[in-house]
Amino acid sequence: MKIYKALFFAVACLFGMNCFAQERHQKAADFTVVNRQLSFGGDGSLHLNEVDNAGIAWLNNTRFKYGTIEFDVKGNDKPQGSFVGIAYHGLNDTTYECVYFRPFNFLAADPVRKSHGVQYIAVPKYDWPMLREKYPNKYEQAVVPAPDPNAWFHARITVTPKKISVYVNGVQKAMLEVEPLTNTGGTKIGYWVGNGSPGDWKNLKITNAN
Numbered sequence: 022m023k024i025y026k027a028l029f030f031a032v033a034c035l036f037g038m039n040c041f042a043q044e045r046h047q048k049a050a051d052f053t054v055v056n057r058q059l060s061f062g063g064d065g066s067l068h069l070n071e072v073d074n075a076g077i078a079w080l081n082n083t084r085f086k087y088g089t090i091e092f093d094v095k096g097n098d099k100p101q102g103s104f105v106g107i108a109y110h111g112l113n114d115t116t117y118e119c120v121y122f123r124p125f126n127f128l129a130a131d132p133v134r135k136s137h138g139v140q141y142i143a144v145p146k147y148d149w150p151m152l153r154e155k156y157p158n159k160y161e162q163a164v165v166p167a168p169d170p171n172a173w174f175h176a177r178i179t180v181t182p183k184k185i186s187v188y189v190n191g192v193q194k195a196m197l198e199v200e201p202l203t204n205t206g207g208t209k210i211g212y213w214v215g216n217g218s219p220g221d222w223k224n225l226k227i228t229n230a231n
Contacts, residue, residue: 053079055114057214064223066095069212071219077108077117079211085109086208088230090178095221096124098170104215105222106140107178111209118143118201119213120178120187124170126163138164139187143202162197164189173223181230 047067049059057069057076069076096103106121119142129135140161142149152160168174168190177188186195210227214220 051081052211053081055079062221062223066221066223067212068221069214069219071102071214071217074216075104076214077111077114077211079108079111079209083210083227084208085180085210085227085229087180087182089226089228090180090210091176091224091226091228092222093173093175093224094122095173096122096170096218098125098128100125102217103170103220104218105220106176106213107210108213109180109210110205110207111211112205112207113209115145116205117207117209118185118203118205120176120185120197121213121215122164122176124168127167127170135163135167137161138167139189139197141185141187141197141199141202143205147202160197160199164196166190166192173221175224 047061047065052059054069055077056072056074057078059078060068060070062068067078069078090107090109092107094105096105103124104121105124106119108117108119111117120139121142122139123137126134126137136158138161140149142152142160149161175190179186179188183200185197185199185201187197189196212220212222
């Protein structure tokens with residue numbers, strides 16, 4: 022049975038699914054790193070350190086337009102100190118779309134804070150302060166059931182021309198569904214962390230739509 026599954030995956034990737042697995046990118050030369058230092062863990066994970074302002078590790082020679090992005094990610098429970106996600110449709114280091122999580126809000130008793138668990142942005146024009154002010158609770162939502170903010174959790178993001186959907190830990194209902202706010206024309210994709218935040222990722226899988 023394992024042989025058949027392996028053959029199916031290989032054939033599917035060859036004929037139309039255009040799959041990418043993180044294991045192919047486990048050395049510094051595979052990334053272009055912006056405003057962070059990159060390191061690797063023995064478990065196959067990737068780490069970006071904590072400094073001011075946002076940081077990205079773009080994947081070299083990998084392009085993404087539409088399809089599915091899956092990964093395991095770990096932040097922490099430090100208030101205003103954990104913003105972890107994925108940047109995609111990157112045109113350059115300041116123009117891209119992004120889905121990211123705020124793990125320190127996952128278990129918040131305050132319902133307003135809890136509703137800020139997962140966020141979509143399209144910078145530079147549509148960053149979170151403007152979206153929160155003009156469109157409250159539209160481009161950010163709670164993550165329910167809430168993962169442990171200090172532990173690994175699994176995210177799956179589907180991107181189409183008209184909708185971005187975010188799923189967490191295998192829950193069938195999307196935590197966040199929004200229409201894209203821009204068309205950057207870019208195809209860069211990479212790991213993203215926000216201001217003052219470190220982050221860890223592993224098991225990245227990108228499936229480009231036909």
